[in-house]
Amino acid sequence: MARLPDVDPTGEVAERVRARRGGSLTPLDRMLLHSEPLADGWNTLLGAVRSRFELAADLRELAICRIAVLNDADYEWRAHAPLLVAAGFPDDQLDALRNGGDLAVLTSEQRCVVAYTDAMTRGLRVPDALFAEVRELLGERATVELTATVAAYNMVSRFLVALEIGGDEH
Structure with missing residues (x-):
């Protein structure tokens, strides 16, 4: 069980995260969304690492x-x-x-x-x-x-x- 409760994810940041994830949120995303600026920056950074790098x-x-x-x-x-x-x-x-x-x-x-x-x-x-x-x-x-x-x-x-x-x- 996570140390903090999930948040009810709504708003533009939650939608951007959902879009990167293919429509759903992970437990990690729900925790990050306690802080929308963190979730937004995280989503951008990890999106680049996972899908825009040339590294095999x-x-x-x-x-x-x-x-x-x-x-x-x-x-x-x-x-x-x-x-x-x-x-x-x-x-x-x-x-x-x-x-x-x-x-x-x-x-x-x-x-x-x-x-x-x-x-x-x-x-x-x-x-x-x-x-x-x-x-x-x-x-x-x-x-x-x-x-x-x-x-x-x-x-x-x-x-x-x-x-x-x-x-x-x-």
Whole structure:
């Protein structure tokens, strides 16, 4: 059960969020709508991260799922693991990612994204050698987009966990 009650979502901001979501609101949206300026900005930012970046969907969802695991954000995992699978991520890799298994089952590109996500999430600072590897692998734009994705979804997971959003949603 979330720490705060849902709001009755009405108005222009709620409609913009609904439009991005395909007509419905998530428990996260209902919590964000306690503050319309927050919900509006969040909707714009996360809409860009999810649908306007050139970063490959599988790498985006891999980073998001890794954050969910590291930050114990089960709701985030449940929302994004199916998207990662839909992007072509095999079950054995998903299981290793979720349950702390051997990440050697990942490709070298995937391991690089996981290492970058880990560095940003656990310690904030990305070692120069790892940054250079990501930049070489992805190029400058996708490196910026991966960095923004990791930053944004760390925000999402921390919001979800602190307010206990979706803990009872299965």
